[in-house]
Amino acid sequence: MLPETPGRPRGALEREILACLALADRPLSPAEVRAELGDQLAYTTVMTTLSRLHAKGAISRQPAGRGYAYALTGGPAEAQASMTAHRMLKLLEAGSDRERVLSRFIADLSHDDERLLGDLLADSARPDTDSP
């Protein structure tokens, strides 16, 4: 087994790969996943992590060319999890202080905040990731 990639704690690369597969509308080959992650990862690292995820049943694979293409499992189990997550969020948001149990990534913004954040994104606008 390969050592963990430097700078990534345990499980981080697995999460990134899952996120990447969730966005794709078709199964992806290891090379495509590697290009999508865009972090100079070794091909073998991506390959190993994909196999590990597949072995755990987190993702499915199908033959494509000489290797495999990977996708999220989908199906009833995933739909169930998705629904549960949605219900949980609704339930906890109903509380007077919904942030007690959930730590959300973002908070509510004031108008000044919106300007500050807009400026930040305008400064760092790159043609490939610029949002409209």
Place this chain on the structure above:
Amino acid sequence: MMLLGLIPLVASVLLARTSGSLSRRLSPRAAAPLLTLVALATSAATGVVLCLAAFGAVAQLPFVAAVGGWSQSTWRPWDQLSARWGVAAAAVAAGLLTGACAYLVRVSRELVQAHRACRGLAVGDDKLVITRDEHPTAYAVSAGMGAIVVSTGMLRLLSAGERRALLAHEASHLRHHHAGYVLLAQLAAAANPLLRPLARSVRLSVELWADQDAAAEVGDRRIVAQALARASLAVSRRGRRPAVTLAIAETDVSVRVRALTSRPPRLYPWAAAVVLVLALACGTTAVTLTWAMHQRIEIAQLAYAQAQVGAR
């Protein structure tokens, strides 16, 4: 003795006034545990002092003295608190204790709900749950095994580097048990409302801590700031704001973005010493006053026993 009892109150006011600057002078990973500790110590000491004051006054009442078997006359000349103050202290103590209990009940219920929901999430050891939902959401659930829930709508907004930053931020919350600090600080604030600003500082500290972890992992603070900005703006522009928008000039997001884009602030290790001294002072006060009260009861009981023997 009376003045000693004011220490927790003075500490509460001091902490409320300085919680913002204290947290800025400490690194977030030191600020979160230190501020949580001092909040708990101050809150507990406040409760102890109020209970002792209430007891000291109530103990002068004849029937209480009879039940306790201590001499009412020995007790009285020592006590500077009138019964009226004692009743006031008892009322405040009861009110604060009720607040703390109500908070505990609410949090326990929410934790149980979240724990049950987490079981249904089928969380693997990567702890990530991706929901097929175009509304951008991302959060860490700290109940049970812990889970990171992210919607496809959120993932779609971000570049690969920003996605990595977002996932690293949430993973840091789970890895370092950030929700625990926030819950304990909020419990302290429920038992002593003067400490509310301190609880808010703890909440901000854990966010800054997770942002720092994410920046260290991605190797670029700016990418974390961009992820935060893009996600916040997208949610904000969709108009799904809660009915009550906080009417404060600086919300946590702008503080976090500034922390990520400006030069790291100079840290002052003595701020940690100040916090520790306050925590220690509160703890010592509670112990000293309790011990003194115990001594007084012993002496009053001795006087009572002697009077009984003398009467025979």
